[in-house]
Amino acid sequence: MADKNETPRLRLTAVSKRFGAVRAIQHGDFTVRAGKVHALVGENGAGKSTMIKIISGAEQADTGDVEWDGAPVRISSTTDAIALGIATVYQEPQLFAELTVAENIFLGKELKKGGRVDWNAQNERVVELLEVLGLPAKYATATVGDLSIAEQQQVSIAKALSGDAKVLILDEPSAILTDAEIEVLFDVVRRLTASGVAVIYISHRLDELFRIADEVTVMRDGRTIGTYPIGDLSVRQIAHLMVGEELSDTRPHREVPEGPAVLELRGLTRAGKFRDVDVSVKKGEIVALYGLVGSGVSEIAACVYGIDRATGGELKLNGATETLKSPQDAQKKGVALLPANRKVEGMFGFQSIAFNISAGHLKLLSRFGMFVDRARETKVATSLIKRLAVKTPSERQPVNAMSGGNAQKVVLARQLVERPKVLILAEPTQGVDVGAKEEIHRLITELAEEGTAVLVVTSDLPEALRIADRIQVVRGGTTTEEFGPDAKQVDLLAAAAGGSE
């Protein structure tokens, strides 16, 4: 373990941050040492990303102290952070596909020789960087667009290091990588720490922390719960620290009527994304597919809805094997889906609520299948607005002016116009306020009670526990364990994050 008396590279003491009424961080202590990998873990909303934003200068703490090499500093912008030597690599590489790796790394700070870019000098520097990272030198002159996502991420790391980084923040780097690619990443991280760089490593995959991290800080409800040498903990113990004391479940146990499965996935596979997925949902049942970001869980949803084609396995609806060719096809067969990314996949921004609700049901809401029956549209829209308690003066309001929760209800309302037999809900309450979350959960239960087979695809653990009758954990692109509604959070988290030992 590191010498505790050594001056830490970066130390945050008692920081707090408030966004309006929300206290994102109530109390945060965080210490980073040169040459060490410090993992930062916590559930969604625990305050991890705010902490990272404060360190990288994207946000400023309301209170608290920051010390760099023992001296107090103020990080009031990303430029300040970069000047200190703090570099951040985000999950999605932000690179220019048409430029070479070397150009990407030196964009905006090109090395010049007599008015022209000194390609040789740049390439030499990049080859050195790649050398340190243990990456092939040929990357330097490759066009970024020709590289895989994993390679692009490595380039992002190289880019972050090009500015003499002393602290490197890796924000969920492993989420988009395959196992083999993660090995390369770890190799890179080890080489970096060996050369004295401090790495802040954020990940949901708890098992991998044991292979790469030296220390781990756990956050929960806007507080840093504590910092521990990784060797002192097990996956289960970390999971326990993350979820805290289990509240006894006050939810009344729902009785699911016996019956055959309405939706059944048998060994469903999509090459490169997920494999051998087994799930079944009965009429009136709520099943959660719980998995971490990058576990393949969202790809499963897209496939069951006909966005992507399965490459293997079976999908059965009411016992009959089906191939869903497109979302239209899925809808025709009674499958509806609430997409995970509301703004991109769900909302028609500047169009009205009624427009958003009736999209996808225009045949039903038209006379002679041609002219939109506006009276009927209004009736359907207003009744759904009422049922979902959407807060709006009229169904003609545009949805882009609405809060996240209200907009989510509108997109959800669209799935309910023609009562689906199977309703898939991908991250149904992401970016939604507490009140709306409550209402959406209540609605999901109602729908199930009315006989809909509901599959909730979520990375939100309390949500899965709160509404599901059964929980299927997805890990590494496949379904692993099944839990009942009485399962403990810590068990689920451990199963999903890879510590079932």
Added chain:
Amino acid sequence: MSVTTAEKPAVRTTKVLPSPVTGQEIVLVGVIAILWVALWVSTPAFMTAGSIQPLLVATAPVALVGVGMTIVIITGGIDVSVGAAIMVCSVLTAKLLVDAEVNLGVAVIVSVAAGGLLGLVNGVLIAYGRVHAIIITFGTANLFLFLGLQIFGSGTVNGIPGTLAFFGRGQDGRTFGVPHAFLITLLITAAAWWYLRHTAGGRHFFAIGGDAQAARLAGVRVQRRVLLAYVLTGLLVGLASCFVIAQGTSTLDQSVGSGKELAVIAAVVIGGTSIMGGRGSVLGTLLGALLVQSVASGVTQLGWSSQLSDLFVGIFIIVAVGADLLRARARRSR
């Protein structure tokens, strides 16, 4: 990095940049070569100075404006006002030649300055007005046409002296048989190629077209770069206008420049520059312009209706961009 490696890296790449010539350019050279040979075989008169020289002369203005248009399109923009801008510059210069009897140097300077000014108008509106380039340049095209017609006064400009013969079709316009207009275009294309490939400023155009927001965050001065792209186009329009006057008769009529914006865009697109921005080459544009002009020349030499060459332009655009789309699709699915 605080790390220094004691030894120089063992693996040294000899190739510093991606290939200087793109696949599209090689294909274009091939297509032009085949076309020329085919025309040579069918009409032996094609491979004579009397046929090739006018072809090169006619290629020059389109290719020259194409250099600017390529840069504009690389940044993710477009300029549909170049046809009207050519009209303004050429009528202004022609009038000066007739009325003020200015010399070659003054004529070129005035024309280039006028073009630059028109480009500046576009550039300021697009870079700082934050409005889509195609809309703004549709608007300024009308304004430039108005300006051009106002300078025209009525009808045509007649009796233009041979001051610009240096750029012309005649003997004065050639050195060792190569038309000066084409030579100058070649030089400027080469300079632009070098600029785009080897200077930080040139590379920044590509970054802007790839992702303007990310480029700004990386420290690229996006607005200034965009402004520069349109001003450069304007300056080249000014020079190209001198070629246009020199290549015509002593009369300039109001149809000058008409439809040139689309001809230039066609050359750029056939040359392999992506209309989505971020990728492109001035060399390809030159070849694209040469191909289009070769077809036009070939069509007339074969005794076909000269208008038929536009059909080939359409087909070339579809084939060139279609091939690119298929490549992109293959790359994505990999």
Added chain:
Amino acid sequence: MTATAERVRQRPDVARILLTQRIPLLAVLIVLVVVTFFINDAGGYLTAPYDFDYMSAALINAVPLAMLGLAELLVILSGRGGIDLSVGAIVSLSGMVFGFAYGEWAWPLWLAILATAGFGALCGAVNGFLVSYIGFPALIATLATFYAYKSIAIVINNQQPISTPPIQDLFSLSKSVELPLFGQYIPDVPLGIFTFLLPTVVAVWLLLARTAYGRRLYAIGTNDVAARWSGLPVRDTRFKAYVYAGLISGLVAVVTVAQFASARPDAGVSGSGMALPAITIAVLGGVAITGGIGRVAGVVLATLLIVWLNAGILLAFVGNEGGQYQLLALGTVLVFAALLNGLTNRRYGGTS
């Protein structure tokens, strides 16, 4: 910051409506233009009277302009950089088809019109196929077909126009007529308004504002990823927008042939062509180049504004000066409209 917000709030609502809503703005501008020319007329500054008769006669120019503006509305609405540079070339080519069918082969008029419209739709289908199914940027695909159609139109009859007697007789279609019932109280109106423009306006309005297809078109233009996730047929919808644009261009071809009493091979592409003014009208009418926003009323009002403005300018200047000032007016109005769109997007979060 607070001060600015305060000022915005204090500004009377009228200003806000005019800045954010295109249709009231256009209406006000039309009144302004007409009143200006009436006053000039009363003051004797115009070369001929600018009155209701004159305004009505000027509407003949509105027919092709508004129809092609609506064609552009459809394709621009479809999003993904939707635009159609080939409408003018389709007008030329379909016009030749009409010339052959009606002028040479002596088909019945209705059949010839139908065939021409159908041919226009076919040309549009080529655009739609390239854009929607193959994935060409619309600007490129329609630039290519612009060249191809234009070339075929000119080559197909050896650069010769077709103006046989039946075609020449069509000129009567462009005449002004007195309306039944109340026609005696108002000026005579060009026939083309009733035979072509109004039906097209009504049809496109019905299509966009009342049909399921219209909804789908707005949906894919607003967010085509969400449209796919909602189970909408994205490609098919976008494809059809180009087909409809081609169909309208085919109808414009008939109007143009009648107006010139001749099927001219360069009818839609001579000068700056017909596509550029059509796109200008669409943008001026409040159609967002990014897709999903735009209404028929905006396009119609923008046409009226330009047509009446142009008609007035013609009277305000002697000789061909008028034509030049029309360009100035069009350019100024377009740049102004575009900057206004940019401004309102930033300040008020979009136009409606």
